[in-house]
Amino acid sequence: MLYFGGLFGLITLGLWLFCLVDVITTPDGDHRHLSKTPWLLIVLFFPLAGSIVWLVAGKPTRGPARPRPYERTMPSFPEYDRPGRFAADDPTSDAEFLRRCRERAEEQRRKAREAEGD
Incomplete structure (x- = not known):
């Protein structure tokens, strides 16, 4: 039984460290529901529950919400490529x-x- 307790603790520590690093490295504004500081405090003070809540409710689900400066090469406007669009x-x-x-x-x-x- 002690073996499973140690294994659970090790898994919890790994999950906690992963989520802590993930919260810190996620760019500002890409978090869901809260800003970066409250997410960091939740994950820091509630290792298991905070990590699970971060993965379910805080981690961004898709790519970045806005382009980063280094990603801005040329603006694309797909609505201009739509078939049937009037072009003189x-x-x-x-x-x-x-x-x-x-x-x-x-x-x-x-x-x-x-x-x-x-």
């Missing part, structure tokens, strides 16, 4: 598109003013 072939088509947008906006404004007047 020549300046006159672009001018025609903008004219139709203005007409639609003016029509919407006119309808809104009429609705307010009722």
